[in-house]
Amino acid sequence: MDFSAIFDQLALTIREIPQSGLLMAALAAMAAGVLGSFLLSRLPVLGKMLRLASTFALMAVLVLVVLQLSRLDPRFSMAVPELGYPEQVVEGGETRIPLSRDGHYWLEADVNGTRAAFLVDTGATLTAVSERTAEEAGLTPREGGLPIRLQTANGAVAAQTTSIESLRFGNVAAYGLDAVIAPGLGETNVIGMNLLSRLASVRIEDGLLILVPNNPQEPLVTAD
Numbered sequence: 594m595d596f597s598a599i600f601d602q603l604a605l606t607i608r609e610i611p612q613s614g615l616l617m618a619a620l621a622a623m624a625a626g627v628l629g630s631f632l633l634s635r636l637p638v639l640g641k642m643l644r645l646a647s648t649f650a651l652m653a654v655l656v657l658v659v660l661q662l663s664r665l666d667p668r669f670s671m672a673v674p675e676l677g678y679p680e681q682v683v684e685g686g687e688t689r690i691p692l693s694r695d696g697h698y699w700l701e702a703d704v705n706g707t708r709a710a711f712l713v714d715t716g717a718t719l720t721a722v723s724e725r726t727a728e729e730a731g732l733t734p735r736e737g738g739l740p741i742r743l744q745t746a747n748g749a750v751a752a753q754t755t756s757i758e759s760l761r762f763g764n765v766a767a768y769g770l771d772a773v774i775a776p777g778l779g780e781t782n783v784i785g786m787n788l789l790s791r792l793a794s795v796r797i798e799d800g801l802l803i804l805v806p807n808n809p810q811e812p813l814v815t816a817d
Contacts, residue, residue: 622650661754664771664787672769677735679756679769683791683806688763690802698802700784702762704730709782711762713802715795717785720760720772721752726782727774732757734774741773752776760788765806767791 629643660678664670672680690713693699698713704722707730719741722732734753741752752773760767767788775783789795793807 619651619654622647622654625650677756681767681769681771681787681791683765683767683770683788685766685806686764687806688765688804690763690804692800692802700762702760702782702784704760704782705732705758706730711782711784713784713789715786715789717783719787720757720770720785721775721783722755722757722772723780723782724774724776725780727755730757732772732774763804765792765804 625643626647629640629645629647632640632643634640657676660673660676664678664681670681672678674680690698690700700711700713702709702711704726707726709722709726709730722730726732732755735755741754752775755772755774757770757772758768760770771787789804791807792804794803794805796803
C-alpha cells in the first residue's frame with residue numbers, strides 16, 4: 594500500500610477545508626452535535642437544541658451539495674439565482690472545428706469579452722479556465738462553493754467553482770456556465786462535458802469536430 598499517496602491526499606483534503614464555506618459549515622454543525630450530546634445529561638434543553646441545530650445545518654449543507662452536483666448533468670441542472678447558481682444555457686448554430694496539428698481540437702473563445710484559446714476535451718467533466726484567464730475575464734470563485742479536485746500533471750489540486758456569464762465561440766454561445774478555476778493547468782483552458790452535453794450533437798466528420806446546439810438560433814455576429 595502506498596502510504597505516501599494516502600498522506601498526500603489527506604493533506605490536500607485538509608488544505609481544502611478552509612477554502613470552502615460548505616465544508617466549514619459542516620464541520621461546525623458536527624461539532625455542535627457532539628457538544629450537544631455531551632451536554633444532554635447536565636443541560637438537557639441546551640443539549641437538545643444544539644443537536645437539533647446540528648441536524649438542520651447538516652441537512653442544509655447536503656441540499657447545497659446536491660444543488661452543485663446536479664449542475665453537472667443537464668437533465669437535473671437547477672438554477673438558483675439567490676444562491677449564485679444561474680441557469681446554464683447553450684444556444685446558437687452549427688460550428689465546425691478543424692483538427693489541429695497536435696491531434697487535438699482547439700478553438701478561440703470569448704470569455705466575458707476576453708479572448709482565450711480552449712481545448713475541447715470530451716474527457717473533462719467541467720469546463721476549466723486557467724488562473725490568468727479567470728483574472729482577465731473577471732471570474733471569481735463562487736462563495737460557499739464546494740472545491741473540485743482535479744488531477745493534473747503535477748498531481749491533485751483543489752479548484753474553485755465559478756460562473757461564466759458569457760462564453761462564445763464560432764456560432765455557439767453559453768450563458769451562466771459553471772466552470773472551475775484550475776491552478777494546475779498552466780495557460781490551458783478546457784471546454785468540458787458540462788457544455789458539450791448541452792448540445793444536440795457532437796460528432797467528427799472528415800477530421801472536423803461538429804457541434805450542433807439544441808434549438809438553433811441565428812448565427813452569432815462577432816467583432817473582428
